[in-house]
Amino acid sequence: MSFKDALNSGKFVVTAEVGPPKGTDIKEMIHHIELLKGKVDALNVTDNQSAVMRICSMAVCKIALEHGVEPILQMTCRDRNRIGLQSDLLGASILGIKNVLCMTGDHVLAGDHKQAKPVYDVESVQLLRIVDSLNNGKDMAGNELKGATDFFQGAVVTPEANPIEPQLIKFEKKVRAGAKFFQTQAIYDINKFKEFMSYARKFPVKILAGIVVLKSAGMANFINNNVPGIRVPQELIDELKAAGKEKALDTGLNIAARHIRQLKQENICDGVHIMAIGMEDKVPIIMERAGLI
Amino acid sequence: MIITKKKDFQELMENIKGYKSFFLIGCSECASLCGTGSQEAIDALTEALKAEGKEVTGGFVAKTGCQVLGTKTELKPFKEQLDKSECILIMSCGAGTQAATEIFEDKPVYPTNDSLFLGNMTRFQMFDERCSLCGKCILDKTGGICPLTACPKGILNGPCGGCKDGKCEVSPDIKCAWVRIYERMKRLDKLQELCDNALEAKDWSASIKPRTLVARPHKEEKKK
Ligand code: SF4
Numbered sequence: 001m002s003f004k005d006a007l008n009s010g011k012f013v014v015t016a017e018v019g020p021p022k023g024t025d026i027k028e029m030i031h032h033i034e035l036l037k038g039k040v041d042a043l044n045v046t047d048n049q050s051a052v053m054r055i056c057s058m059a060v061c062k063i064a065l066e067h068g069v070e071p072i073l074q075m076t077c078r079d080r081n082r083i084g085l086q087s088d089l090l091g092a093s094i095l096g097i098k099n100v101l102c103m104t105g106d107h108v109l110a111g112d113h114k115q116a117k118p119v120y121d122v123e124s125v126q127l128l129r130i131v132d133s134l135n136n137g138k139d140m141a142g143n144e145l146k147g148a149t150d151f152f153q154g155a156v157v158t159p160e161a162n163p164i165e166p167q168l169i170k171f172e173k174k175v176r177a178g179a180k181f182f183q184t185q186a187i188y189d190i191n192k193f194k195e196f197m198s199y200a201r202k203f204p205v206k207i208l209a210g211i212v213v214l215k216s217a218g219m220a221n222f223i224n225n226n227v228p229g230i231r232v233p234q235e236l237i238d239e240l241k242a243a244g245k246e247k248a249l250d251t252g253l254n255i256a257a258r259h260i261r262q263l264k265q266e267n268i269c270d271g272v273h274i275m276a277i278g279m280e281d282k283v284p285i286i287m288e289r290a291g292l293i
Numbered sequence: 294m295i296i297t298k299k300k301d302f303q304e305l306m307e308n309i310k311g312y313k314s315f316f317l318i319g320c321s322e323c324a325s326l327c328g329t330g331s332q333e334a335i336d337a338l339t340e341a342l343k344a345e346g347k348e349v350t351g352g353f354v355a356k357t358g359c360q361v362l363g364t365k366t367e368l369k370p371f372k373e374q375l376d377k378s379e380c381i382l383i384m385s386c387g388a389g390t391q392a393a394t395e396i397f398e399d400k401p402v403y404p405t406n407d408s409l410f411l412g413n414m415t416r417f418q419m420f421d422e423r424c425s426l427c428g429k430c431i432l433d434k435t436g437g438i439c440p441l442t443a444c445p446k447g448i449l450n451g452p453c454g455g456c457k458d459g460k461c462e463v464s465p466d467i468k469c470a471w472v473r474i475y476e477r478m479k480r481l482d483k484l485q486e487l488c489d490n491a492l493e494a495k496d497w498s499a500s501i502k503p504r505t506l507v508a509r510p511h512k513e514e515k516k517k
């Protein structure tokens with residue numbers, strides 16, 4: 001079943017992600033893709049994440065397809081103008097890539113080519129509209145296409161952003177621009193997430209909750225101090241601390257599994273997006289413990 | 294106004310190392326307010342050049358350095374000093390430098406300043422960039438705050454995911470432009486407008502360079 005059909009069928013969907021490597025050695029990456037094959041409903045391929053130059057998302061999406069895993073092409077507006085974006089989208093379409101996640105993208109100052117000229121000719125809301133337009137057989141300028149695309153397009157949202165109101169306004173704009181599904185920034189406080197969901201449920205979109213594994217109490221504190229829109233509650237930090245150095249990661253995996261289990265059992269959202277960030281091999285373990293496989 | 298800052302002195306000396314005598318031209322407008330083209334700035338550079346063994350034949354502060362005809366007229370009384378100079382140093386923005394390039398066909402003209410941006414003076418010699426001269430203003434849709442300029446990504450439809458506690462992902466010293474726009478629209482009771490009207494992708498054709506504008510009525514029209 002395709003990712004789109006799975007979401008529309010009401011199944012609790014699971015996505016994970018693969019970060020393309022920096023360089024042409026893709027052995028490890030293929031190993032991770034193989035590991036997730038048959039387990040996840042789709043695999044996000046990040047687009048030069050954190051503005052660090054790597055293999056392009058489209059090539060890796062194609063490789064995922066060849067290995068029997070449905071990819072979600074992440075697309076940021078940082079590196080391409082509207083011509084480049086549309087051209088790449090048409091290219092992705094003929095390669096058989098069905099899902100695209102539209103994002104504005106981290107600023108070049110966050111990455112490893114700080115002197116680059118950031119593009120941002122369009123941004124996430126406008127990119128969603130572009131995808132919608134290509135699906136309807138027209139490019140952004142209104143020119144007729146010889147063959148339309150058939151993308152299932154999504155976007156991201158940060159349910160715990162501070163302040164939240166401007167983000168919610170943007171969320172609604174994304175919905176109106178054609179977003180069909182959302183993958184959220186990491187969530188750790190299920191009750192807070194429920195509040196967001198009671199708002200988001202008003203819209204005809206599917207929501208996948210972001211799950212990022214906590215490796216240690218240190219990582220949790222780092223997130224709280226540095227990463228916008230993510231808040232790890234103190235009781236989780238205490239739980240990780242109590243586990244001690246040896247058991248911290250295992251506890252982190254348990255926390256992730258526990259959260260997924262609750263999200264599914266209480267039917268809080270439509271699925272989860274597991275971001276393992278360098279620990280792709282742990283995704284099946286989390287899924288097992290969550291009772292998903 | 295156009296915000297300028299002094300070029301690094303070593304860089305300037307390297308640029309002009311082939312010349313011995315100089316005439317200095319400042320500008321009484323933006324460059325004077327920035328402290329890069331005032332009489333004091335001319336005096337200071339004159340001293341510094343002399344200390345390097347250079348000769349300064351004279352200097353003056355043009356009324357509006359980027360005004361080609363006016364500056365040409367103002368320069369007439371300095372003919373003798375100009376003739377004695379191998380090189381002209383312009384202490385203004387790049388527009389002033391290029392006005393001089395046009396005036397002095399046969400003399401090298403060098404800038405002493407780097408031109409930075411169109412800015413607002415918020416306090417004495419403190420400048421903020423507020424407008425990028427995009428050619429088609431959208432301030433009517435964004436509560437009078439320009440996201441093209443105030444947001445490092447120029448996002449037109451709301452904050453990115455990097456906004457943290459109201460601060461910008463690029464620097465904690467900058468308030469997120471979209472939080473500012475949100476707050477202002479809220480104060481004006483226009484949040485619904487902000488939510489309903491997603492802005493279209495910018496039409497950049499209005500900012501293709503170089504741009505020209507004839508703002509005066511045509512001669513024939515004037516005669517009528
Ligand atoms: S939209 Fe911004 S950059 Fe464009 S003219 Fe208005 S203030 Fe200037």
Ligand code: SF4
Pocket residue numbers: 443444445446447448451452453454455456457460461462463468469470471472
């Ligand atoms: S945090 Fe706000 S100002 Fe900074 S890049 Fe994102 S949207 Fe723009």
